Amino acid sequence: MKHLLSVSLIALGSAAMADCPAITVAEDQGLSGAYPQQFDLSEFEALAACDMAFSENPEIAALNARIQGNPETLPAVADRLPTEPLVVLPYEMVGRYGGTLDGMSNATEAGTSDMLSLRHVNLVRFADDLVSIVPNVASDYAWNDDFTELTFNLRPGHRWSDGAPFTAHDVAFWYNNMVMDQNVVESPRSLWMADGEPFEVEALDDTTVVFRLPSPLPGLLASFAADFAQPFQPMHFLGQFHPAIDENADANAQALGFENGYAAIAHYYGGSDWKDVPSPLLRDPATVESLPAAVLPTLEAFITVEDTTEGRHYVANPFFHMVDTAGNQLPYISEMDERYVPDNEVRLLRMVNGEVDYKSQSVTLPDAPTLLDGAEAGNYTIDLRPQIGLPVFGFNVTAEDEGRRAVFANRDFRLAMSHAINRDEINSVAFFDLGEPRAYMHFDPVPPFATEDQATYGTAFDPDMTAELLDSVGLTDSDGDGVRELNGEPFSLNLQFSTQGLSTAVAELVAQHWTDAGIPTSIREVTSDEYRAAQAANELDVITWTKGQPIPIVLGSAEQLIPPFGGFFDARVGMQWSRYLETDGSEGMEPPAWTAELAETVAAWQQLQPGSDASNELGQQIVQQIQDGFMFIGTVQAPNPVYHSNALQNFMAPQTWSYEYYRMYPYRPQQWWLDE
Numbered sequence: 001m002k003h004l005l006s007v008s009l010i011a012l013g014s015a016a017m018a019d020c021p022a023i024t025v026a027e028d029q030g031l032s033g034a035y036p037q038q039f040d041l042s043e044f045e046a047l048a049a050c051d052m053a054f055s056e057n058p059e060i061a062a063l064n065a066r067i068q069g070n071p072e073t074l075p076a077v078a079d080r081l082p083t084e085p086l087v088v089l090p091y092e093m094v095g096r097y098g099g100t101l102d103g104m105s106n107a108t109e110a111g112t113s114d115m116l117s118l119r120h121v122n123l124v125r126f127a128d129d130l131v132s133i134v135p136n137v138a139s140d141y142a143w144n145d146d147f148t149e150l151t152f153n154l155r156p157g158h159r160w161s162d163g164a165p166f167t168a169h170d171v172a173f174w175y176n177n178m179v180m181d182q183n184v185v186e187s188p189r190s191l192w193m194a195d196g197e198p199f200e201v202e203a204l205d206d207t208t209v210v211f212r213l214p215s216p217l218p219g220l221l222a223s224f225a226a227d228f229a230q231p232f233q234p235m236h237f238l239g240q241f242h243p244a245i246d247e248n249a250d251a252n253a254q255a256l257g258f259e260n261g262y263a264a265i266a267h268y269y270g271g272s273d274w275k276d277v278p279s280p281l282l283r284d285p286a287t288v289e290s291l292p293a294a295v296l297p298t299l300e301a302f303i304t305v306e307d308t309t310e311g312r313h314y315v316a317n318p319f320f321h322m323v324d325t326a327g328n329q330l331p332y333i334s335e336m337d338e339r340y341v342p343d344n345e346v347r348l349l350r351m352v353n354g355e356v357d358y359k360s361q362s363v364t365l366p367d368a369p370t371l372l373d374g375a376e377a378g379n380y381t382i383d384l385r386p387q388i389g390l391p392v393f394g395f396n397v398t399a400e401d402e403g404r405r406a407v408f409a410n411r412d413f414r415l416a417m418s419h420a421i422n423r424d425e426i427n428s429v430a431f432f433d434l435g436e437p438r439a440y441m442h443f444d445p446v447p448p449f450a451t452e453d454q455a456t457y458g459t460a461f462d463p464d465m466t467a468e469l470l471d472s473v474g475l476t477d478s479d480g481d482g483v484r485e486l487n488g489e490p491f492s493l494n495l496q497f498s499t500q501g502l503s504t505a506v507a508e509l510v511a512q513h514w515t516d517a518g519i520p521t522s523i524r525e526v527t528s529d530e531y532r533a534a535q536a537a538n539e540l541d542v543i544t545w546t547k548g549q550p551i552p553i554v555l556g557s558a559e560q561l562i563p564p565f566g567g568f569f570d571a572r573v574g575m576q577w578s579r580y581l582e583t584d585g586s587e588g589m590e591p592p593a594w595t596a597e598l599a600e601t602v603a604a605w606q607q608l609q610p611g612s613d614a615s616n617e618l619g620q621q622i623v624q625q626i627q628d629g630f631m632f633i634g635t636v637q638a639p640n641p642v643y644h645s646n647a648l649q650n651f652m653a654p655q656t657w658s659y660e661y662y663r664m665y666p667y668r669p670q671q672w673w674l675d676e
Contacts, residue, residue: 020050022094022326035134039087052327054078057097063315066305069293082155086322091650095332095673101357103338110528111362115338117663119302124225126666133225147216154207159319160297164236168203173235175201183262191557195603216607219555229273234297268296301331301670311339332673354378357645364503368641383642388658389548390637398576416469418633419462420517427636430505435638441623444548449616450623466517484518492520493541498528501545538575545571558602598625649673
């Protein structure tokens with residue numbers, strides 16, 4: 001998949017080798033390689049006619065001493081790096097080592113993807129153009145002709161954060177012994193299946209791993225590039241507790257106080273790809289000291305050394321695989337501190353006071369005036385960026401109450417509630433007229449195969465249409481008091497929301513619009529954890545969150561287009577439909593036929609070459625099927641703020657405000673540095 005190398009100012013094969021030039025994206029000296037803004041070491045040395053010498057953070061020994069389970073004495077930096085480290089170009093300048101990056105999240109597993117994205121790695125990533133997919137942990141990748149076999153080449157000499165070798169066997173172990181072992185992961189995500197069937201993953205040798213797919217899935221590469229999951233786990237560590245790897249697995253775990261090997265794995269791995277699992281044993285030094293490591297060894301830029309109810313603290317990984325063009329091992333920043341601040345007003349105050357170095361998640365456009373007013377005094381910058389996804393509303397079509405379930409499951413009710421929303425008012429009041437009314441079609445940005453009618457379907461504010469449709473579903477105002485009834489009883493809604501997924505202003509406005517239509521709607525703000533728990537328990541009337549994905553992400557996973565139309569962290573409706581599918585009909589409620597038809601269309605579309613006529617034709621059909629089902633009501637799509645301290649150098653404002661590309665991951669935060 002590599003394209004031709006080009007060199008404009010520096011010729012190959014220069015006779016004299018020199019120190020490597022400290023080039024940057026701003027001053028690249030015409031040096032261009034196989035992938036934008038990065039090189040393998042040998043590629044860089046050949047193109048620049050240089051011999052790279054490596055340097056390290058002068059604090060790295062002290063940082064390493066805080067990582068339980070690591071060697072007391074570190075090898076030289078050249079011996080800690082892979083044979084072919086990844087050479088990345090800093091955006092503006094070669095940085096300086098040191099400092100602590102101050103971050104902020106709402107709570108454990110609430111608003112934490114900001115900080116996770118700063119340390120995250122995967123086999124590949126999206127480049128900052130959000131189009132190109134470039135190597136990261138892998139040194140290269142290749143598809144076969146029909147997209148049924150994806151091969152990754154890894155970096156010889158790459159090491160985990162504890163110094164143990166990282167190999168292709170760690171990738172195969174992740175899939176075969178973690179994801180596909182029901183004792184570890186109860187049900188694998190659809191992301192790791194092709195049309196519902198598992199992959200075959202084989203380590204051909206220490207540096208070559210192949211994914212063989214039962215059907216074409218060209219979007220799998222984008223899944224690796226953008227998903228929070230990491231397709232490798234430390235077999236040298238977790239394998240000692242896995243009975244398929246070590247016959248003494250249970251005894252090994254019991255010696256450490258666990259019930260059995262799988263219990264030890266559950267403690268360290270958490271039973272899913274989601275890596276933001278709290279590490280409560282870090283709170284008890286006596287318990288931690290009895291374990292071989294406080295947290296799993298990692299390939300990330302930083303590793304957790306403290307994890308409490310107040311927040312987390314991280315230190316730089318001494319075995320991280322990236323260097324800059326001058327040979328300095330990354331990251332430049334020594335430590336990261338993440339504090340949990342559940343109250344939005346307190347988060348805003350901390351940002352206005354300049355107490356945070358970077359924040360994006362849970363910062364929304366209604367916060368922008370306050371943040372912009374304080375920017376000069378607080379020494380920070382606010383960038384407004386288009387959001388991927390838009391606030392949506394849905395209804396509990398599998399509610400326990402039969403009467404409410406019948407109303408919610410009626411498409412005309414959902415369409416009525418969409419026409420009751422005054423999106424122009426939302427745009428003016430909540431988004432300062434910077435947004436655009438938009439129907440939900442799941443694809444975001446609006447794909448080239450969608451029609452304008454599809455982009456605006458059901459978005460007109462039409463009280464008369466709302467009244468007509470509500471009457472048709474049996475919600476009438478028989479006594480003229482302005483409140484509609486169902487079977488003679490007043491019908492009302494309870495709208496719970498979390499500011500992580502929906503701004504308060506939008507929640508208040510939509511609740512008022514529905515109340516004006518004769519459906520009194522109360523609102524209650526809850527934490528994201530409370531919201532997700534109630535959603536998973538099938539307890540909510542109204543489902544709301546930000547929803548939508550770019551084409552490359554949908555190509556890799558149909559999870560959000562199959563009941564319940566999302567994962568644990570998404571807006572989900574039809575929880576009992578999902579249960580029916582999971583249990584082959586023995587539990588739950590049977591979903592309508594159109595949901596299976598949509599799944600079949602998506603599966604066929606995922607196997608086609610993106611952008612082809614056949615792909616675009618099926619893509620438009622998917623949009624139509626989504627809107628025929630009309631499970632989610634779109635509102636207004638608007639930009640959102642990205643906050644960063646002016647002390648934070650080499651910061652590239654992202655193209656989008658999004659979780660879908662994994663926030664700052666495409667922008668190489670490992671080359672950020674603090675000018676303090």
